[in-house]
Amino acid sequence: MKLGEKRTGVYICTGCGIDSLDIQKLIEIAEREDSVKICRTDFFLCENTGIIKEDVENENLDAVIIASCSPRVKTEKFLFDLPVERVNLREQVVWSHPTTEEETQALAEDYLKMGIAKASKLEKEEAEIKEVNKTILVVGGGVTGISAAVEAAETGYDVTLIEKNPYLGGRVAGMNRYFPKLCPPACGLEINFKRIKNSERIKFYTYAEIERITGYPGNFDVTVKLKPRYVLDKCTACGECINACPYERPDEFNYGMKNTKAIYLPNEIAFPLRYVIDENYCKKDEGCSKCA
Ligand code: SF4
Ligand code: SF4
Known part of the structure; x- marks a missing residue:
């Protein structure tokens, strides 16, 4: 183990089709790395994270490498009080490449090596997710976006709704009648506008576009650009x-x-x-x- 290198643990999930890879070879590759103190596999790793927690305590680990699914999913399951590096063997390897080909195994091995190398140098502050931010961003304030925002807010989530037009309602707002009851759009939309107005959980921005998204699941940072209306908020729409x-x-x-x-x-x-x-x-x- 080189100076400054961390003690790491590697956890390879064999569920979700990942077992179509040569798992034994992956274990050998992991165990060859100086920083790796322990390497385990589990068929349902996201449901058996207890084994990781135990190792963190008993083996005095500085970082863990989770070789399983995309870091966009199961974020909370794989949140520990130490740096976590996710290696995506599911979406980026077995779900997107022919598992019978040698290159697919080579890809998995490369990703694993890269993950171990990165984790062995990660500082805690760089990797730590302090708190998972559960605010939901809905992009598009048409009838679908409005419904998604309202339903999510009513189940207890804070929601930010972004719409590029200066109004909500999208195409439906422009219709004469709409299916199935052939009512004018005002019927459905006004109820939803009221639900938005009455909700303390929904913030919405019209005449707004997403400029930049950075971060990772649980900790995204979104920059929204607002176009100016050149009309004050106190406009009463008197005409x-x-x-x-x-x-x-x-x-x-x-x-x-x-x-x-x-x-x-x-x-x-x-x-x-x-x-x-x-x-x-x-x-x-x-x-x-x-x-x-
Ligand atoms: S969801 Fe992820 S961790 Fe859970 S079984 Fe599938 S690959 Fe493994
Ligand atoms: S009256 Fe019309 S053109 Fe003149 S400043 Fe107002 S919006 Fe612009």
């Missing part, structure tokens, strides 16, 4: 501004078949009920301030 505005823009909500003013309400049942200025058509830069 006086459209009488004042002399300039028009194509109304994409009505497929460009008519125009709105440069300042406009996205649609009759817009939620949130606030006007927006389309900066591409507004002549503020040329000195217009008629709606101010």
Whole structure:
């Protein structure tokens, strides 16, 4: 064991089809590494994490390597009070490559070696997941996104809903009638808008787009870019501004078949009920301030 290297344990799951690999060969590869003090297999590792906890205590391990499924799943199951390196033998190897080919085994071996190398140098602070953040991000505020957000919030999760348009409701908001009851969109949408308004768990951002997602399951960091509406929050949607505005823009909500003013309400049942200025058509830069 080299100076500064950690004492690690390797845990290879043999469930979910991973046993189609040559597991014995993987064990040999792991045991050849200086830092590896213990290597175990289990057919249902995510349900038997007790063996890992025991080893961490009894073998004085500094880090563990979990060779199983994607780190995007079972995050909480494999959360221990020490650095954990996940090696994805399931989705990245056996579920996506022909298990009969030599290259698939070689791929698994390479991933395992890389995981061990990384874990043997990981500092605790680099790897630690302090707390799993259970807030759910829903991207898209059409009827599907709204339903997902409302249902998730009502089962007890905090939800952040992001919609690129300046209103929620997506395509359904623009329909005349919709299936199966052939009611106007206001029927279903208004109930859901009310559920969103009444929910303390849902935050929503309209006219917003995801700019960047970093992190990992349980600890994502999402950067959201908000487009300016150029209209204050206290807009009461009285509509006086459209009488004042002399300039028009194509109304994409009505497929460009008519125009709105440069300042406009996205649609009759817009939620949130606030006007927006389309900066591409507004002549503020040329000195217009008629709606101010
Ligand atoms: S879900 Fe992951 S840990 Fe659980 S059995 Fe499948 S591969 Fe193993
Ligand atoms: S500043 Fe002028 S062009 Fe722009 S929205 Fe107001 S009235 Fe219309």
